[in-house]
Amino acid sequence: MAHSTPVPTSHADPVVQELVAALGENSVAADRDTLLAYECDGLALYKQRPRMVIWPNSTEQVSAAVRILHRFGVPIVPRGAGTGLSGGATPVENGALIQLSRMKRILDVNPTDRMARVEMGVINADLSAHVARFGLAYAPDPSSQTACTLGGNVAENAGGPHCYKYGATSLHVLSLKVVLSNGNITELGSPDADPIGYDLRTLFIGSEGTLGIATEAWVRLIPKPEIVETWLAPFASMDAACKAVSSIVASGIQPAAIEILDDRTIAAIEASVFAAGYPLDAAAVLLVEVDGAPIEVGRDGERIRGICQQFGALNIQFARDEDERKRLWKGRKGAFGAMGRVAPDLYVMDCVVPRSKLPAALDAIREICDRYKVRNANVFHAGDGNLHPNISYDGRDADETKRVLAAGEEIVKMCVALGGTLSGEHGIGIEKNIYMPLVFGAGELDAFANLRRAFDPDGLMNPGKVMPAALCGEIAGAMKR
Amino acid sequence: MKFTDEIAEEIKAAAGKTGLARVTPDRRILHAAPVTNEGAALILKIATRERIVVRTRLFPYGAEESAQFHYRVIQLDLSRLAGVIEYSPEDFTIHVRAGTPLRAIQEAAAAASQWLPVDPPADNALSIGEVIAKNEAGPRRTGYGPIRDHLLGAVIATPNGNILKTGGAVVKSATGYDLHRLQAGALESLAVGLEYILRLRAKPEAAATIAVECQDRGTAIEKALRVRDLIDHPAALFIISDLVGPTRVVVRYEGSQAAVDVATERARPVLGPNRVEPAEGDKLLMAARDGGLEPGFRTPGRSPITLRIGSRPSRIQLALHAVTLVMEKVHKPVAACIHPSIGVADLWIPKPENADPRQILNEARAELMKLGGGFARLRRPFETHGGEPQPSWPDSAAYAVMARLKQSSDPLQILNPGVLPFPAPADAFAPDVPPPEQAPAARPSGASAQPAGH
Ligand SMILES: Cc1cc2nc3c(=O)[nH]c(=O)nc-3n(C[C@H](O)[C@H](O)[C@H](O)COP(=O)(O)OP(=O)(O)OC[C@H]3O[C@@H](n4cnc5c(N)ncnc54)[C@H](O)[C@@H]3O)c2cc1C
Numbered sequence: 001m002a003h004s005t006p007v008p009t010s011h012a013d014p015v016v017q018e019l020v021a022a023l024g025e026n027s028v029a030a031d032r033d034t035l036l037a038y039e040c041d042g043l044a045l046y047k048q049r050p051r052m053v054i055w056p057n058s059t060e061q062v063s064a065a066v067r068i069l070h071r072f073g074v075p076i077v078p079r080g081a082g083t084g085l086s087g088g089a090t091p092v093e094n095g096a097l098i099q100l101s102r103m104k105r106i107l108d109v110n111p112t113d114r115m116a117r118v119e120m121g122v123i124n125a126d127l128s129a130h131v132a133r134f135g136l137a138y139a140p141d142p143s144s145q146t147a148c149t150l151g152g153n154v155a156e157n158a159g160g161p162h163c164y165k166y167g168a169t170s171l172h173v174l175s176l177k178v179v180l181s182n183g184n185i186t187e188l189g190s191p192d193a194d195p196i197g198y199d200l201r202t203l204f205i206g207s208e209g210t211l212g213i214a215t216e217a218w219v220r221l222i223p224k225p226e227i228v229e230t231w232l233a234p235f236a237s238m239d240a241a242c243k244a245v246s247s248i249v250a251s252g253i254q255p256a257a258i259e260i261l262d263d264r265t266i267a268a269i270e271a272s273v274f275a276a277g278y279p280l281d282a283a284a285v286l287l288v289e290v291d292g293a294p295i296e297v298g299r300d301g302e303r304i305r306g307i308c309q310q311f312g313a314l315n316i317q318f319a320r321d322e323d324e325r326k327r328l329w330k331g332r333k334g335a336f337g338a339m340g341r342v343a344p345d346l347y348v349m350d351c352v353v354p355r356s357k358l359p360a361a362l363d364a365i366r367e368i369c370d371r372y373k374v375r376n377a378n379v380f381h382a383g384d385g386n387l388h389p390n391i392s393y394d395g396r397d398a399d400e401t402k403r404v405l406a407a408g409e410e411i412v413k414m415c416v417a418l419g420g421t422l423s424g425e426h427g428i429g430i431e432k433n434i435y436m437p438l439v440f441g442a443g444e445l446d447a448f449a450n451l452r453r454a455f456d457p458d459g460l461m462n463p464g465k466v467m468p469a470a471l472c473g474e475i476a477g478a479m480k481r
Numbered sequence: 482m483k484f485t486d487e488i489a490e491e492i493k494a495a496a497g498k499t500g501l502a503r504v505t506p507d508r509r510i511l512h513a514a515p516v517t518n519e520g521a522a523l524i525l526k527i528a529t530r531e532r533i534v535v536r537t538r539l540f541p542y543g544a545e546e547s548a549q550f551h552y553r554v555i556q557l558d559l560s561r562l563a564g565v566i567e568y569s570p571e572d573f574t575i576h577v578r579a580g581t582p583l584r585a586i587q588e589a590a591a592a593a594s595q596w597l598p599v600d601p602p603a604d605n606a607l608s609i610g611e612v613i614a615k616n617e618a619g620p621r622r623t624g625y626g627p628i629r630d631h632l633l634g635a636v637i638a639t640p641n642g643n644i645l646k647t648g649g650a651v652v653k654s655a656t657g658y659d660l661h662r663l664q665a666g667a668l669e670s671l672a673v674g675l676e677y678i679l680r681l682r683a684k685p686e687a688a689a690t691i692a693v694e695c696q697d698r699g700t701a702i703e704k705a706l707r708v709r710d711l712i713d714h715p716a717a718l719f720i721i722s723d724l725v726g727p728t729r730v731v732v733r734y735e736g737s738q739a740a741v742d743v744a745t746e747r748a749r750p751v752l753g754p755n756r757v758e759p760a761e762g763d764k765l766l767m768a769a770r771d772g773g774l775e776p777g778f779r780t781p782g783r784s785p786i787t788l789r790i791g792s793r794p795s796r797i798q799l800a801l802h803a804v805t806l807v808m809e810k811v812h813k814p815v816a817a818c819i820h821p822s823i824g825v826a827d828l829w830i831p832k833p834e835n836a837d838p839r840q841i842l843n844e845a846r847a848e849l850m851k852l853g854g855g856f857a858r859l860r861r862p863f864e865t866h867g868g869e870p871q872p873s874w875p876d877s878a879a880y881a882v883m884a885r886l887k888q889s890s891d892p893l894q895i896l897n898p899g900v901l902p903f904p905a906p907a908d909a910f911a912p913d914v915p916p917p918e919q920a921p922a923a924r925p926s927g928a929s930a931q932p933a934g935h
Contacts, residue, residue, distance in 0.1 A: 112706075112795040113824075157655050168653065170662075171630060186878035192855045193824040194791030198671070198883045202629070202662045206655050226712045246571060252594065252683030293713060296740040352651040354572040384653040385572075423655040440657060443643040447890075448658050454885035466657065 015072045015096075016052055022064045027055045038097050041082040041089040042144075043431055044345060044395065045405070050077070050091035057102040059177055059185060059215040066213065067183030069096050075463050076181065078209040080121065080152030083144040085348045086429030088155065088208045088465055095463075098213060100151050106130050107216070114221045115174065115191055120151030120214045124158075127219070136221040139166035142425070143333045154214050157206030159425035161257035161332065162289075164383035166222065168425065170205040177216035178204060181456040191218040203451070208427045209462040211455040225291035228256070229301045230325045233313035234282030238262060241284040242359045244311040245382040248288070249355065251307065253300045255383065257289040262362075264377035265335050265390070268342050274334025276327050279315065286313070286382070287332055335379045336390065343375065343392035347404050351412055353420035355385040364414045365389045372407040374400070386424035387415070413438065428466045436468060482552035483508035488531060492555065495523040500561060514558040518636065518644055518675045521562065525673065526642025528555055528895050535640075535896050537669045538580070538611065551898075559610055562675060565589050567650075573681045574633060574650045579610030579674045586679070595681040598625035598716075602771045610674045616666035619770035623823050624716035624735065625682070628665060634678035635661035639671075640891040650678050663886075668900045671890045685735035688716070689745045690762025693752045694727045695720075701730045702798050702821045707751045708732050709794070709822040713744035719769045720819040731765045772818040773829030773860060786811075786838045787829035788845055791856035797821050800855045803848040804828055811836045827860065 019028045029035070030052040039047040051074065056062045069076055075095035082089050091097050103121035110116070111134040118127060124145040127138045141160035142148055148158070154176065159168040166172075175189035189201030204211050235241040241260050248255065261269070266278045266285060278285050286308065290300045305316055319325035331338075340346045353361045362378060365387070369376035375392045389411055393404045412422060412435050421439055422432045436445060448467060455461070484504050492513050493502035501514040515521045528535045534551040538558050563580035570593035577586055583597070584605035590596050600619035601612050611617065613635075618627045625631075634648025637660070647660040664674055695701035701720040708718060708730070716735040722728040732752065734744040745756055757765070773787035788808070792800040801819065805828060808815045812830035819826040832838075838859055849855035887894070 110795065113793045115793070159653060159655075163653070167630070168655075170659075171626070180878055180882075184878040186882070188879055190791075190854070190856070192792050192796075194789065194856050194858070196856055196858060197879070198667055198886060199629070199663060199665065200879060200882060202659055202665075206659060223712065223714075249573070250571060252686070254683070293740055293743050295743050296737055299737065299739055350655075352653055354569065354574070354650055355652070356569065356571045381653070385651060386653050419650055421649055421651055421654050421656045424651070424653040425655050427655045428657070436657065439649075440647075441645075443639075444645050444647060444657070444660075447639070447643075447645055447660060450889040451658055451660070451886065454882050454889055457885075 013052070015068065015074055018068045019052065019054060019065055022068060023054065023056060023061050027057070027061070029053045038079070038082070038091060038099075041079070041084040041087060042348070043085050043087040043090065043429065045347065045401070046087050046090050046430055048091045048093060050097040051094050053097045053099055055099050055102050059179065062098065062100075062179045062213055062215050063183045063185050065096075065098060066179050066181065070182050070458065070460060073458070073460070075460050076213070077462050078151065078155065078213045080149030080155070081123070081144075081147045083148045084152060084156060084429065085350065085426040086156075086208075086423065086431040088427055088429035088462070089152075090430055092463055100149060100213075100215070103215060104149075109134065109221075111136065113191070114223070115218050116221055117216060117218050118150055119216055120149060120154065122150050124148050124150060124153055131221055132224070134221075135224050137224050138219060139163070139172055139222050140169045143336065150217065150219070151214050154205050154217065155207065155209045156425065156427045159381065159384070159386070161259050161381060163425075164258055164381060165254055165256045165291075170202055172220045173201065173205055174218040174220055176201055176204055176214045178212040178214050180212045181458060181460045206427070208429060208466050210452055210466055211461060225256070227294050227297050228289060228291040228325065229297050230287070230289045230319040230328050231301065231304060231308075232278065232317040232328050233286040233288065233305075233308040234279045234315060235284045235286065235311065235313055236282070238284045238362055239359050240311045240313075241286050242362070242382065244286060244308050244313065245358070246355065247307045247311065248304055249383060251303060253290070253303060255288050255300070255304065256291045257287070258381075258383035259287040259332055260378075260380055260382040261285050261287070261332065261335060262378045264375075265339065265379045266331075268338040268377060269331040269335055272334065272338035272341055274330050274338045276329075276331030277317075278331050287328060332379070339377055339390050339392055343394055345393050345395040347391040347393065347408060348426070349387070349389045349391070349408055349411060350423050350426035351387050351389075351415040351420060352424040353385045353387065353415050353418045355383070357418040357420065358382065358385055358387075361387060361415060361418055361420070365411055368407050368410045368414065372403040372410075374404050374407050376407075381424070384424060385420065409435075430465055433464070433466055433468045436466070484511050484553055488527065488533075491527055492524055495520045495527065501558075509552065510554050510556060512556045512558060514561045516561045518562065518638065521557065521559065521673060521675060522638040522642045522644050524555065524557060525638055525640050525896070529640045529642070529893055532893055533895060534898055537614070537673055537897060538608065557673065559673070559675070560608065563608070566676065569650065570595060572650065572652070573683075574652070574678060575681055576650060576676065576678045577609055578676050579613075580608045582606060582608055583612060590681050591684065594684045596684045597631060597679055598682050599628050599631065600766065600770055601628075602774050604767070604771075609677055609679070613665050613674055613677060614667065614669045620717035620719050620733070620766055620820065622825070623718050623820055624714060624733075629662055631680050632661055632665060632677060633680050635664055635674055636676035637661075637664060637672040637674050640893070640896050644675065645672070648678060652680055668897055670897045670900050671887060673896070685716075685737075687738040687741045688733060688735045688759070688762070689741045690731060690733045690757050690759070690765060691745060691748055691752045691755050692729045692731045692757050692761075692765055693755045694729050696728070698722055698728060698801065698817065698819065699798060701728050702819065704730050704751055705732075705819075705821045706794060708748055711744075711747050711751070713740070713747060715744075715822075717766060717769070718820065718822050720817070720821065721765065721768055721772065722817045722819070723768060723772050724814055724816045725768075729765070731769070733762065733766060769818045773816065773827045785829045785831050786836065786841060787827055787860040788842065788857050789860050790826045790828065790845075790849070791824065791858075792826075792849075792854075793824040794821055796852065796855065797824050797826060799852055800849060801826055801828070803852060804845045804857065807841060807844045807848055811841060
């Protein structure tokens with residue numbers, strides 16, 4: 001959260017003194033009360049108080065701050081809105097948190113080129129709202145879009161329900177202005193087609209703040225679809241819902257979004273402010289959206305309905321207007337929030353399996369959670385095989401927390417065993433860095449470490465994230481300095 | 482510094498029993514076609530140990546060219562590492578070896594009415610490894626994006642002989658760094674691709690092509706951008722001005738029959754009732770795909786000079802104008818294929834006797850810089866050996882990162898050196914990689930290869 005009034009800082013710290021001199025009093029905080037609010041991101045399982053928080057308001061200020069931190073060898077963690085669910089923005093010990101929330105200007109919109117130049121603190125939903133007047137939209141739409149920043153989206157290669165058709169963030173970012181760990185400012189990629197050299201832009205997207213700090217980007221905008229149709233199909237079993245998804249995909253129809261929510265998620269939603277009229281007696285509901293030209297949307301909608309009926313869907317709901325469409329989506333987008341009410345804490349997991357393995361993965365998740373006696377509910381991007389097993393728990397109960405983590409570990413291993421991988425969109429952060437050896441060998445991890453060093457030779461950028469610290473020795477390296 | 486029998490034999494053993502390793506009579510080029518991933522990796526390892534330059538299959542003509550710069554060159558041919566490893570129609574993913582011709586992938590996918598929606602030059606004859614290394618694309622890039630966007634994972638061999646695997650058969654991943662996508666367009670200068678996992682799409686049920694003649698390129702671009710602004714997303718949208726026929730705007734819609742019909746109808750106010758026969762439509766797509774490339778694409782010696790311009794829709798016309806003027810100084814008229822909605826154009830002239838393509842490239846880049854941005858490259862990769870012209874290089878900080886990436890992956894710069902202008906470390910020049918001024922005389926081209934050890 002940005003501060004508009006001066007915040008108290010710990011002036012005893014020489015790094016803070018220099019930062020204050022360079023950026024101003026109200027752009028740096030090192031007092032206990034302020035730091036407390038930045039101890040974790042959306043993954044509350046891990047907490048660490050930062051040494052200081054910095055709120056730059058321009059690329060130059062980011063660069064100035066990073067130069068100082070680099071000189072003192074202070075590890076740096078970039079932070080957007082802190083909605084990340086893998087601990088990517090969790091501070092590191094003795095490290096600085098650079099909070100980009102003040103950099104929220106939309107600098108340029110070019111409707112001819114269908115591009116916009118934005119600062120990285122812009123909230124995802126604000127961009128689409130801003131460009132709507134040109135009949136354009138920004139496609140990646142994480143469910144957290146009303147809070148998360150474009151910088152966080154870039155760092156996590158964020159997806160969202162509509163990424164099934166339109167692709168995740170990496171397909172929508174043309175170039176990035178980045179501050180490297182020594183304070184140098186550089187441009188990766190270009191708004192002009194076919195830049196020369198290695199594609200560092202693609203490499204940076206999804207790198208979780210470990211390669212530098214993105215401050216600006218040229219992003220691609222898409223024309224808003226002519227019409228949109230949204231359907232909600234309830235099923236008597238999860239298996240039938242998954243089979244319907246496979247059948248829809250196999251038919252060649254390309255829905256804009258194709259999401260599944262299970263019975264426990266439905267129950268949580270319907271008991272919350274996000275209630276959307278989902279049927280409480282369904283084992284699963286399928287939320288499908290198609291967009292495009294009316295004739296095609298009409299035809300695809302009909303075919304989807306037919307397929308759902310073939311797999312036993314009853315009482316299919318169709319959104320007749322924008323209000324109804326919003327209602328149907330309200331449940332899905334509010335699912336994590338609704339589940340947050342079931343227990344004091346919620347562990348939102350994220351893993352991927354080949355789509356054909358979804359039923360097997362879901363059976364296994366239920367079995368694992370039952371065995372560990374933890375409360376699980378599932379909501380997921382079915383078209384992409386991207387699961388979000390959610391586990392509600394009480395973090396004050398040490399035993400339950402232990403069981404939650406153990407169940408989580410088994411779920412991750414099970415997904416990998418089914419040919420899947422650790423994360424579809426939330427990233428690795430500190431949540432899953434220890435699992436990296438499950439999918440990568442020593443050679444790959446070594447190559448990753450080299451790649452990080454190419455951007456950040458001193459190992460100051462978000463050390464300990466993505467890679468197990470022990471494997472690349474980044475924290476140790478950074479701390480020694 | 483020629484290939485000794487021992488090294489030739491070692492490489493031959495690495496290539497495998499059914500593989501191939503032949504050395505030219507002057508013992509300066511060794512052609513190796515391994516049959517296993519391990520064999521390919523071992524050859525790279527030997528090359529690094531012995532500091533021998535490796536040219537991959539991307540540069541079939543490149544070995545000869547390289548021999549002008551280096552004492553010895555291994556030409557690594559991955560065409561025997563071919564075939565589909567796994568195809569999962571229900572997941573829309575296919576796992577193939579790098580030497581697999583695109584045609585074989587399309588044939589396998591067609592069995593389940595799927596395809597890889599890319600159409601690089603040479604009628605699907607290129608291997609998938611080549612397409613990825615060059616991030617090669619054809620006119621359908623407008624609708625479906627370049628090959629990079631379809632790449633889910635890869636197995637690669639690094640110059641130190643390691644085999645690495647990143648990504649996988651899932652359509653979405655935020656796990657680790659995207660090493661596989663980094664290979665797209667890297668011209669195999671960091672690592673050699675051995676296997677790739679790709680995302681397929683459902684093959685469109687119908688297609689329609691509309692083509693309309695225009696007086697000049699300017700009018701054609703303006704018309705094409707009006708088509709782009711219609712609600713329907715074209716699979717391809719280009720202007721072909723290849724001097725064979727008139728300048729034409731061509732739009733291709735692909736999808737369901739109903740959608741294609743509607744799109745065609747909606748384009749009518751801009752393009753008129755000019756839907757062409759399917760065969761003619763396919764021919765136009767082929768012309769856009771192969772324009773500016775010699776027949777067969779990979780035949781050495783006969784290529785025209787083709788510049789690919791990268792710009793953006795609002796600037797493409799100015800960029801074209803500026804680069805056309807540069808090329809016209811060498812040959813008039815200049816043929817073009819323009820994809821205005823993605824800001825890309827190919828411009829080409831027949832190769833005149835004494836023209837230096839690099840000089841033309843330099844001038845084109847200088848002109849684009851004056852316009853405020855844009856990129857130009859020769860469509861055919863070539864060895865510059867540090868002579869890559871400025872100015873359209875990334876800024877120095879990005880350049881330093883790229884150089885460090887190359888340095889960490891290929892410290893002795895043995896892999897396709899010079900295709901991207903990274904300065905080689907001083908010690909990499911001795912003794913196998915002499916600096917250009919000390920390079921051995923070019924060997925006569927066309928000398929036939931002999932089995933190793935003979
Ligand atoms: C309710 C809820 C729903 C969600 N739904 C989705 C979803 O549908 N899809 C999805 O993909 N994610 C989802 N998420 C996860 C999260 O919102 C995304 O990962 C989002 O992209 C994080 O953005 P942020 O601004 O909050 O980043 P933060 O949490 O602040 O940071 C995330 C990571 O990005 C790095 N970072 C942040 N800014 C920068 C920058 N400018 N430069 C370099 N690195 C930076 C941080 O160091 C950290 O590693 C959801 C989260 C919640 C709480």
